[in-house]
Amino acid sequence: MVGKHYFVYILASRKYGALYIGVTGNLVSRAYLHREGLADGHSRRYHIRKLVYFESFLEPGLAIQREKQLKKWRRAWKIELIETTNPEWRDLYPEIAGN
Template sequence: MHYAWVYIMTNAPNGTLYVGVTTDLVKRVWEHRTGALPGFTKQHGLKRLAYFESHDDINAAIQREKHLKKWRRDWKIELIERDNPRWDDLYEGLLK
């Protein structure tokens, strides 16, 4: 069972990036997409889920999020393009 998720939101391919962590990925991405909460993602229109990974432990997910936030932008882009080269919005796949 997946307990926590690290994810990257964007507004367009190679656009602004946001790295986050959550225990409810579907709900959290929905909040970003609808602008339900104020903040960076709403301000920059980050509605596309470009990348996510699961973790069995919330502490491991938090550490991974902190690690990714320190990465250079080009490393984050490489991470996204490794699994999602077309920068598809992965949100719809979560609902299946």
């Protein structure tokens, strides 16, 4: 049996634009909500819709711990992290959603 996964994700309004960091147990659903502007708050207010980075965890506590860690990071470190796996800042949503 495959265990449940938890995700820490980073969304961006555009390359080097506004960023949003979150944690979820359903990355496809959560990314869709942000993408369509259905998630209230910071991401909707600043049009932060592109999924540009994510990490997967088997334990929710580890995902939450990582989210808190990333939120404390300097902006330059977050940008460097994104660019290690996604230097073009492509929207990863189509890949995870199977589109």
